[in-house]
Amino acid sequence: MNVMRNDLVGRHWPEGGHTRVPYWVYSDPEIYALEQERIFGGPSYSYVALECEIPNPGDYKRTQIGDRPVVITRDAEGQINAVVNRCAHRGVQFCQQHLGNTKEFICPYHQWAYDLKGNLLGVPLRRGFKKQGGMPDDFKLEDHGLRKLKVAVRNGVIFASFDMAMPSLEDYIGPNMLKYFDRVFDGRGLKVLGYSRQRIPSNWKLMFENIKDPYHASLMHVFLVSFGLFRMDQPSAVEMDATGMHSVLVNRRAEAPAAGNEATSEMRSFVNLKLQDPTLLQPKKEFPGDATVVMQTLWPNIIIQQQSNTLAMRQMVTQGPNAFDLMWTFFGYADDDEDMTTRRLRQANLMGPAGYVSADDSEVMQFSQVGIAPYPDDVAVIEMGGRETEDQPHTITEVALRAFYKHYRTVMGL
C-alpha cells in the first residue's frame, strides 16, 4: 500500500497538481531514497538486457536497476534469470565483468558458489575441518541463494522486477504502447553494434522529461530542425498508456529539409545548414507506416530510440539525486546487410555523448540541474498544450510530462 509519505519526507506537492513540478524532486536525497524503494525496487519492470547479449548457456551480463546491481544470466537450460549481484553471505559484489560466460558464480571472499539461477551450490568448510568449525547442522543451502528477480522477455528484450507479484509485461506496457514496442521488436533476431556510456550530471527524471518533451526538440535541436529530422510542422503525435507512465513521440521527416518556412521562423536557432559530406545522413525506409522517428519511454528506466535507421536502448542508471549514467546499447537486426549496418553506424553520429542531437540534451540537462538544485522550493511550469493528460495529435505539447508526474505522485505517495 502506498502510504502518503508527504509528512515522512517533509514535502508537500505545490498547488496546480501535475502542471507544476517542485524542484525538490530533483535534488532531495530523501526523495531519491524513496524513489529507489517505490519506483526501481517497487512494482515496475526495468529494462536489463537484450537476449542477443547473452545468447548461450552460461552467458551473463551485469547491470543495475536504479542503485541496485544485478546480473542477468542464461542458465544451462537456456532460461533467463535475474539475480542480485550480492553474495548471500556477507554482501560482496561477486560479478565484476560487463559480459561473460561461466558455469557458476563463485564469490571471491569465502568462495560460496551459485548456479546461474542463483541457487547456492556449496559453502566451503560447511562441515568444518577435523571436527572443528563448520556451519550449524540446520544450515540449508536452499535457504541462502541469491535474491531472485521476476523476469519477463518479449521479442528479444529482457525486463526484470524486484516485485515477484508483477502482472505480465504485456499488461504492464499496455496495448497502445505494445504496438509501438513491437514495431521495433517484431520478433526478428537482434544484433548489438556497440555500447556507449556517459555520466550526466542531472537528476534521472530530467532525461525522461527530455524524451517526453517534443516542445524543445523543434527549438533547441538545431541539427534536427535544420535537417528536417524532427519538426513541429510535421504530422506527429504524443501518446501514452492508460496510466501515463509510458509514452511515445511520433514524428515524420520533413520532405524538403533545411527550407525555411512559417514554422522555422518561430525557431530562433534555425540555420540553413548543408553537410559537406551528406553520406552521414541518408536514411532508408525500413518500418511500415510513415513515421520516421518513434521515441518510446517505458517506466522507469528505458528509452527506446528509433530515429531514422539508428536504433538504441538508452538505459538510465541512477547515481544519487544529482547524476545518472546513460547506458546506450546500439543495435540492428541479425539479418541486416552490410549497407544497412553502415547506415546505422553513420547515423549513430546523431546520438550518444558526442551526438549531433544528443549532446545538446546532455549539456542542457546539466544546465537544468545547476539551475534547479539551489532552489528546491520553487516550481517548474508544464502547461504547453494545456493542463490535461490525454493523447495529443501534435508535438507542441508537454502532455507526456504532466502524465508522467501524475503517475509519479501516485507511486511516490506525494
Added chain:
Amino acid sequence: MASLELQRQIEDFYAAYVETLDDGDLEKWPDFFVEDAIYKVIPRENYARNLPLATMRYESRNMLRDRVVTIQKTILHAPRYMRHMLSNIRIHRDEGGVLDVRANYLVLQTLVEQPTTVFSTGRYLDTVVRDGNGFLFKQRLVVFDSELVPNSLIYPL
C-alpha cells in the same frame, strides 16, 4: 627502429595536432587528415569486442569539417578548455611511406568555474602518410579507456 630524425618529425606532427586543438583553431583540425580519412573515437570495450560502434565516426575530411561547423553553429554546449598530453609516441611500422604510429593521450577538461578534471585517456592508433615535407593522418582511431564519458564529448580528441 625508426630513425631519430623520423621520430622527431612524427613527434612534431603530433604536437602540432594537439596544439591546434588546444588553442581552439578548430577550422585547421581537418587539415591534418587526407581527403578520405577515417577518424573514429571508440570506447575501449567496443574495440576489445570487435563491435563496430564508434562514439564519433567520420569517414572523410568533409565529415570532419561538418563536425567543426556543428560545434560552432548547432551543438549546444557549455564553454570549456581542453588540454591534451601525449606520451609513448612510437612508430610501429614504416612501409612504403605509410607509418603505423601509436601514442598514449590524456585529455583534461576545464569547465567554467570548475577545477580541471581528467576528461579522457586512451590510445591513438594511427595510419600516417607522408605529404610533401610533412605528414597527414589516413586513419586515426582514438580508443578511450574511460568507462563513462563525463557528460558530453564536444571537441575532437
